[in-house]
Amino acid sequence: MAALIQSALVVGGGFSGMSAAIELRKRGIAVDLVEIDPHWRNYGAGISIGGPTLRAFRTLGILERFLDEGYACDGLDIFSPEGVLLTQVPTPRIAGDEVPGSGAVMRPVLAKILADATRASGTDVRLGCTVSALEQDADGVTVDFSDGSRGRYDLLIGADGLYSGLRERLLPDAPKPRYSGQGVWRAVLPRPASVTRTMLWVGNHLKIGLNPVSRDEMYLFVNEDRPVNDLVPxxxxxxxxxxxxxxxxxxxxRNARAMLDEHSLVIFRPLEGLLVEQPWYRGRTVLIGDAVHATTPHLASGACIGIEDAIVLxxxxxxxxxxxxxxxxxQQRRWERCRLxxxxxxxxxxxxxxGGDKAEHMRIMHASFAALAQPI
Incomplete structure (x- = not known):
């Protein structure tokens, strides 16, 4: 069946926006993508990748390149601060029998993979540009851009992130991002041969992880309880x-600590979340990804559900x-999965x-991963 629309504007060049452009172009829809950053940068160290994300990569057509430039593995080990194994969490191979169930990649590497696929799809990418005004009618959306130009589209897709300007415009009563009481530290380090899959150490008010992101590198992440969201210089x-x-x-x-130095790309950010009640659209404008369901990284699924939004849409x-x-x-297909x-x-x-029930913590992780393994 032919697509309902002939043209679309994607606002935001992050993972969700690029994925939307790729999937719409597969269906013959003309796509413009605008990204306010003129350099199309993606900050950060590593990003953990679960089996559902790998399945989405296969749909997008980028799985092989991810497997070549990132790192894929099976399972997750959780330890005490002293190194005593507490539990092992399986990661089913839901992207295919030959594809490991989890992995990780450097954020800029994944952004480059998706950017290359977006350009190769025939999407018209415009950098240093965003929407300054829009007007909808029954037949389309007329958009004024920040560079002074104007365009008209059958559909506008807002993928402009946690602090979405389009959300403020379309859904002024939507909740604001909420600070979770934790912050995350990340750094990039050489990967020892002993680190072959995700490893977590859980202490009081602190969780440390190591995750391989390539053949030679891993990233260190530390979740720290921070009652006050104050500035860290x-x-x-x-x-x-x-x-x-x-x-x-x-x-x-101890080995990871010893390797940390000024070349380790150490970064810190507070952890925030957001869940906007439906509807996620007004007329011919729809919001996807972090603009409507931003999550903390405890299930390593934030990028996943944003990319899935693009595929389902x-x-x-x-x-x-x-x-x-x-x-x-x-909306109906996405709500329960994103809410979870x-x-x-x-x-x-x-x-x-x-310092709550660790058994509940394990139950939530196991149940969540099982639910996310289901088809989208």
């Missing part, structure tokens, strides 16, 4: 991160009988902050 990042690792005596953590535009029906079906990720991730953080 960048010049203190390295010293503070090393101090956080001091109480952990597990050999792998494109499918519904291809198969539904009307645009309204497509957007309604998109946002709310369960928040709950995992609460348990860590409050």
């Amino acid at each position: 960048p010049e203190e990042f390295l010293t503070r991160l090393k101090a956080l690792l001091d109480p952990f005596t597990a050999p792998e953590v 494109a499918e519904e535009l291809e198969n539904a009988s009307s645009l309204t029906a497509a957007l309604e079906s998109f 990720v946002v709310e369960n991730s928040m709950r995992l953080g609460e348990i860590e902050i409050n």
